[in-house]
Amino acid sequence: xxxxxxxxxxxxLKPEVVEGFCQQIPATxxxxxxxxxxxxxxxxxxxxxxxxVIFIEEWESRAAYDAYVAFRTEQGMMDQMAAMLTAPPxxxxxxxKVA
Numbered sequence: 001x002x003x004x005x006x007x008x009x010x011x012x013l014k015p016e017v018v019e020g021f022c023q024q025i026p027a028t029x030x031x032x033x034x035x036x037x038x039x040x041x042x043x044x045x046x047x048x049x050x051x052x053v054i055f056i057e058e059w060e061s062r063a064a065y066d067a068y069v070a071f072r073t074e075q076g077m078m079d080q081m082a083a084m085l086t087a088p089p090x091x092x093x094x095x096x097k098v099a
Contacts, residue, residue, distance in 0.1 A: 004039055005062050006094035009055040012087045018051050021084060028077075035071065037064020051086070062093065 013021055025043060032038060039058035046052035059065040072078055081089075 003095065003097050004058050004060055005065065007055075007057045007059060007065055008090075008092045008094070009057070010090040010092075011053045011055075011081075011085060012049075013051045013053060013084050014086055015051055017084045018053075022053070032068070035064075035068050037061060037067065062095070 022045065029041060029043075032041060037060040039060060041058070042056045044054050044056070046054070057065070059068070069078070
């Protein structure tokens with residue numbers, strides 16, 4: 001099997017929605033964990049800026065991640081999430097394994 005890809009998604013949430021977002025995200029992840037190509041996910045809240053949240057995801061391939069994003073977009077989830085943000089999300093892809 002080839003190496004997996006790590007995807008980071010950095011979100012800056014509106015202060016009035018961050019608590020609700022953090023409370024509801026575990027239920028949302030149930031669907032993520034069963035999506036084809038999913039490997040793992042961790043979501044962390046920034047210590048110095050509690051309105052920032054980062055998703056650290058591992059997928060079997062970039063194609064699997066792209067299919068997942070398309071699925072969530074079709075469901076309307078991406079538009080819902082965009083309405084909660086104070087800045088555009090920052091997505092980065094990490095596929096070159098160093099060690």
